[in-house]
Amino acid sequence: MQGEMSMSGVVGVVAEYNPFHNGHLYQLQQIRHSFPDDVIIVAMSGNFLQRGEPACLDKWTRARQSLINGADLVIELPVLACVQPADRFAEGAISLLVALGVNKLVFGAEHSTYDFKDFARKVAQVHGEFHKYNESYAQSFQKAVTQAIGHPVDQPNDLLGLAYAKANYRLGEPVALYPIQRIETSYHDQSLHQGKNIASASAIRKNFLEVPASQQQLAPYLPQSSLDDLLAGPFLSWTDFWPLLRYQILSSGLSELRQVYGMTEGIEYRIQDLTQRSPINLKFDEWVKEVKTKRFTYTHLSRLAVAILLNISKEEVNAYNQHPYIRLLGFDLHGQKQLSRIKKNCSLPIYSRISQEDKKGQLAVDYRAGKIYQLFNGREQDLKRAPIVL
Template sequence: MGVITEYNPFHLGHAYQLQQMKMQTNAEVVIVAMSGNVVQRGEFAIIDKWKRAELAIESGADLVIELPLLASLQAADYFAHYGIQALNHFKVNTFAFGTETAHTNQLQTYVESLIRNQDRIDEAIPNLISQGYSYAAAIQMATEALMEDVVVDFNPSSSNHILAIQYLIYNQKLDTAMQAIAIPRLKENNHHTLLLSGSQIRSKWFNQALERNDLPQMTYDALLNGPTIKWDDYWSLLKYAVLSKTSLELSQMLHMREGFENRLINEIKLSESIDDLMRSLTSKRWTTSSIQRILMAVLLNISKVEWESYQKAFQNQPFYRILGFNEQGQRYLNYLKQNKIDFHTKIYENKSKAYFGNLRADLVYALNPNHQVREQNYQTLLYIKK
């Protein structure tokens, strides 16, 4: 049984999801494919990947593997593609995902209609991008325009439904599709306390408004003991990364499109923080997440050429790193070894090209100017629950 997630941070809804996964399937092993220190919104995770893996294992997961940066520094369709690929690599036969309201059969019916219209959607996307829309915005606009006659009783544009739809699309492309189980989001717990999302938890934490019963005790303790990381910690590094480059050099950065580099240079000179910069750059054409992924690529100094090389290296020899496991997870890893399924617990220089993105992200993550962040790769950080 598997799930694709970020746990940024691990909250009560995640605990409920793990509980439901085991209850509904009697799964012998629960595998979590989790983003590393960069999450899909284009930000750094509030808690590092090792601690988040520990929280997952202590909360019911058996094995936590790290998704490549190829998943988390891209739009939802790529995140889903690499997430499904990861679960398939680890021989998962059933996977779960969260939704706002939709059930599996509702989503599957919608996906079948979407697949029938996919060629027309793909044809419309380049034209929308040429008009200045971000890739994510172009996908959504093309889909909404060509699927407007499809009757649905849920909102396909809500964040969890967008991911769920993409998971199902890529799952169907596997040689042997996994069984999919939608777990609608729990809105409140048994005490009728409203459950907070990850973004709400992060906002309340940094505004000193988070209460102990807002999330699991272990997560609250992890936040309390810190360090807790936010995007704005890296403002000085980002500003240097932008202003130390020419507009031509910036134009070669990952996700950058023609003309945006000049706007970025102009606006960053006038901004006093990343939040200030985001307000000046965000528009109907440019979503917050798409801009943040551009900024993250600039901060990590990842060019389009480097990214293509990284993609090829990962495609030729995927590199999946283990972040944590318990005894059941360890038994499953032994089974994978016997069946010659490749995975890693350490960094090997001869395979670093396939781990390039995560390694670069971890190095910069640890450079936080405001907090002492532990080194992320060469110490013994793997969490093992006996």
């Protein structure tokens, strides 16, 4: 890890843990090695993820895994943060972590030697050519980044690292950045490599779903407790939620779809028309490919699908951005002490439980998302759920 420091403090990590695997364990171990006296706080996506998919295991299971394997405090990144593009998602995540006292941010990167802080300053004013309709915003942005920095920054974790660095710059650089080199596998690698003990989360999910008979072969790539949770299930994916998404689209008018967060440039016409005309056996991944245009990336469309599924409006996202909050999922003794230190001076409301009133107010969308996830998970996600204590 770059720039190791002996000064104690609080380390923040932004994560999905979908599922928690040996690569995540390696990251937490590296943090503990470099900063043995620091509290480790994880800001983890809830039951729906920023990359536009349902979590394979619920937020409580994944929070417990991170606590078992080295985290001290786990908070939920609200779904209203997770449906936003990478830059806004990153700023939301770092804002929550800073409110909890974080002064270091650790993240995985394909190129850990990059000076992300310097890159952020160089591209701070880069926004891409929004009106170039023969390419996506991501392509336009990448061209502008390459021009500003002198080379591409186009690998998935590097891009997230740059988003974190830009958010940190906009917030006045309250945290020091510490990239960790991603080892053994790339983010998009769909294969399990024999003799290795790290595989990508996407490879683990793919093999778990497609080759049920070989699920025990995932053992080298996961902590045993994480494998046990996968096998216990329920393991969810877009396959489960696709009928609900399809129903939402087919039962909504264009004016209703237009109110969904992320619905821009008239894409609602294409979404409704193609969904109405699609064969009954069409799968979610096939639907995304049908809807895809040069202007919209697969990830953008997947996030939009989550927003449609959960009926998330632009007004609800704007309200969250103006009034963010912290939702506790779990903590150990060190995490509890950190909470005690910052609670009196924390600038954001901290929720440890959701009451009947909360579910109608600030946490209404998280509650709604939890109830929809519960349809397939079978477990209450919010009411009467207290933070996990280790």
